[in-house]
Amino acid sequence: MRSARLGFAARTWLAAAPNSARIAAPRRAASTSSTPKLDLQAIDAKWNEIWTSRGAELKHHDQQRSDKAYYVLPMFPYPSGVLHLGHLRVYTISDVLARFKRMRGYNVIHPMGWDAFGLPAENAAIERGINPAEWTIQNIEKMKNQLKVMNGQWDWDREFMTCDPSFYKHTQRIFQLLHEHGLAYQAQAIVNYDPVDRTVLANEQVDANGYSWRSGAKVEKLRLKQWFLRITAFKESLLDMDVLSKDSRWPEHVLSMQKNWLGKSEGAKIRFQVRFDSNNGTTADSVIEAFTTRPDTLFGVQYLALSTTHPIVTEMAKSLPVLQAFLDVADSLPPDSKAGYLLPGVHGVTPLSRLGLRGTIKPLPIYVAPYVLGDYGEGAVMGVPGHDSRDHAFWRENQGAEPIALVVSPSDSAGLIQDVTLVPGAHDQPFVHRGILNASCGRFVGMESAAAAREIVSWLGQVENGNAAEHAESWRLRDWLISRQRYWGTPIPMVHCQSCGAVPVPAEELPVELPKIHGSSLRGKGGNPLEDVPEWVNTTCPKCGGDAKRDTDTMDTFVDSSWYYMRFPDAKNPDAPFSSSSADNSLPVDIYIGGVEHAILHLLYARFISKFLATTSLWPSGGNPEFKAEPFKQLITQGMVHGKTYSDPITGRFLKPEEVDLTDPNKPKVKLSGETAKVSFEKMSKSKYNGVDPGDCIAKYGADATRAHMLFQAPVSDVLEWDEDRIVGIHRWLARVWRIVTEPTPHVGKKKQAHRTETETQAADLPASSAPLPDLSTFNDAESSLWLEVQKTISQVTQSLETTYALNTVVSDLMKLTNVLSSTKPGAIRPEIHYHSLSALLRMMAPITPAFAEECWQILHSTPSTSTATSTLPSPPSSTESSPTSSTASIFSARFPTPDDSVQILGRRPRPCAVQVNGRFRFTLPLPFIGDDSALSSSSVGDGDGTDAVASPPSTSQAIVQDVVFPNASPLQQFVLGHVIGTQDGKRWLVERRGDNALRDIVVVVKDGAVKTVNFLF
């Protein structure tokens, strides 16, 4: 039955195999010249089936290896139902690293789960009139099937979806922990409201022009009571990223994005007096505090601007209907609006006035301006139109042609220390850089900006009991607004009681489950869908037992993903999100892989929650103190995948595949016009007709070739230009390996066959190698150079997989080794050495091309049929049981090869050196390996450094060396001379045939630690 699915090639093997259940062809079963056809799809199918049936066995093997977990995690997907090439790329990278670590003996955690809440499911459900859960679960099934064909090895026993009550129960528990710690609170806030998706959006979900990132709708502003998480309480520890920048664990650009998002800036808080023109006693004079990073421009302040929520504004709006009318529209103005409302009957006074610095200090007009953020600084801005672009634009909009003062001059204009003003015209530009304070600045004239800023603040701090100014810092980071007025999310586990306020649902009553709502009832309703389910909303207060209502908000899905990585290692824990021992054993995640689009928010929220939980009873130890409860130790951000895109060279119109003539792939033609089509690589999109279905690609080329191609085409963090035509290179490589593995080897010697038992094999680091590697001293030149290539490749590949993550070079290094192995002349190498080289190659390929490597491994170790009893081929343990899988243990229970000490030994073997006399080649002789420079410089004739690197020349040559007079010889020249003269050829050319000519020079060429040529000049 299975054979029917395996395709032609596999059926052929079946027929040849003595045991019909065993699929692998007996290696070199007969001396037929034809090798089995390489059918990658059949190999995929075969091994997927075997791996599935062997899953438990491999797992058991893992557990025996080590207790300490090694955690490789790709960012979990949103179940859209479609696996795209970007997914395939990130999962290939993570699967390669996980398989590599498993082969290195680690107990690897490599899970897969689903970030399953969120808007698309809700929108799709509304469209189709179904429950979002239904749509989500269907999509997960689809994506799981797509995932299974990519030859990934996933811990399916750890799988979860965030929309499952058994998961979100714990999300709710974490919310309550935050609440207990005073880190979850409700506050009125102006929120971004998306009128199309009918939901509140986070600031970062609104683009610079005020449009929704998802629906594209113009975002409106609403005031609602919202839930916030107090991430700002962790700002200092979130800014401390030393442990992440160490050894380039996180990409530099991600660290700086995190830093910018936190946005710590140093500056000062300056207090301006507020004077009411006609103080009738009802309004007391007050103070406006403004934060600035440029106290050096204080002399240039020309107005004050307040946010729409500033207390003074709120107070004045009560008696000023015009102001209230302005506020009503202000919230909906775009963020870059320069609109302002001049508060009547009131002005500000700069603290400088109290120092008597200037003869006349103008009263400062006070505006209400939407561009001032209510929650940044103090909700007030000191307007310096001469030195800030935004303030400049605001001034011109609201004060017209009124002159603008410049108080700081460029550093290189020391001669121009005088008052300057800007008026409308060609040069009406603010000077926004730091410089030197000019004559407007009284006693500070001539001072550099930085020094002046310090001086001004401390000077102001000395007057009015230090109330006028103080040094201060400001952060860009805001608390995290997590409320969403949507159905498909984790319900916020709180009830609202008239008398007790917001009360947490008791822990033992969690989860608060979402009521089942049919998609049709979600349709066409504004506001929050849960409000329309009275039987769910109405409940009793856990505190007083009175009537209460459930909170009808659901959480931002970033809350789910802020802790999901902690769940995988303890995925079935019913009582707690995770146990502290599981967190201690598995966190931080060793390697986290995902797109750079998550470089800010997801990572910041995950860092926050991880650091928070480390302060709670859930994770008392907080893990290894070195990592300061950071969730992800190493971060790899993979680049995007761009698709091959054809466009019309004349109109620029994107062409559909059927509009392009690809008869000559190098010269694609526009069918209609015959013109050569323009080819580019662009972000995949439907409008560019350049999308690629990974499933099609895998069906066409096999999963292994697709994986290898994906890795080979670009470094992991670069954009990958997906060009299927180039996959042929990978195919050629695999075919070459296949030939090496399946071709009969003619140089089978006559050595005794050593058998190992299964147990011995599994215990050994190099399993299934029945013939040990011969003693290195017996290696001939061809064997040495092959084995040195193997060693070099092991070192390079290991470094790439372990340190640099240069996975593209892993593939090219393995291709090079394949070429060396396949160009080895038959008979030049003993079969044992050939076997060990091939074994190392296959084990290094295994993480990248798992099914192909397994198949080759089986063939390499299949028991020779009876006719090849004389073969000395390393023979694996033969299993007599008729296992439906195969007789040899999986290649993944073998170890990844490690370098041996042969480089030290083989690398120092004597190398042939060409001897020239006066530039003409005369003879060659073997010269001892020199090694690095230090060995060379420490060497001298007759005084070896104790290693094999520089052997003492034969003592008989010493006298003859004396005979050939060559004064001031370097140690290297002496070394070469001594060796050459010690030979018959050397004596003949340097002594007997030189006549009366004196030796003028010895030119020695050294390459890779070996003397390549020596030229004796007479």
Ligand SMILES: [Zn+2]
């Ligand atoms: Zn109550």
